[in-house]
Amino acid sequence: MHALLLAAWAKWDDAVAECDALAARNERLQHLLRKLQRMQFGRRSEQLTADQLQSLSQKSRPRSPIPQRPFPTHSVTESDPR
Numbered sequence: 001m002h003a004l005l006l007a008a009w010a011k012w013d014d015a016v017a018e019c020d021a022l023a024a025r026n027e028r029l030q031h032l033l034r035k036l037q038r039m040q041f042g043r044r045s046e047q048l049t050a051d052q053l054q055s056l057s058q059k060s061r062p063r064s065p066i067p068q069r070p071f072p073t074h075s076v077t078e079s080d081p082r
Contacts, residue, residue: 048056
């Protein structure tokens with residue numbers, strides 16, 4: 001029983017160490033990404049919130065240049081000379 005507990009604790013410690021290593025790597029990659037963004041866009045580039053981006057996407061939907069007319073309500077029959 002004692003050996004099982006030791007093995008479980010060892011697995012736990014390994015998982016925690018891996019999680020910590022991945023978190024450190026993630027922080028490093030985020031730092032590099034921010035550094036590259038500053039190099040490309042400058043320190044004070046304008047940043048839009050998610051709400052602003054959604055509002056812009058709704059406003060920029062293309063509109064049809066030709067007004068849409070409803071379909072005629074009458075039906076065309078075989079005796080119609082058209």
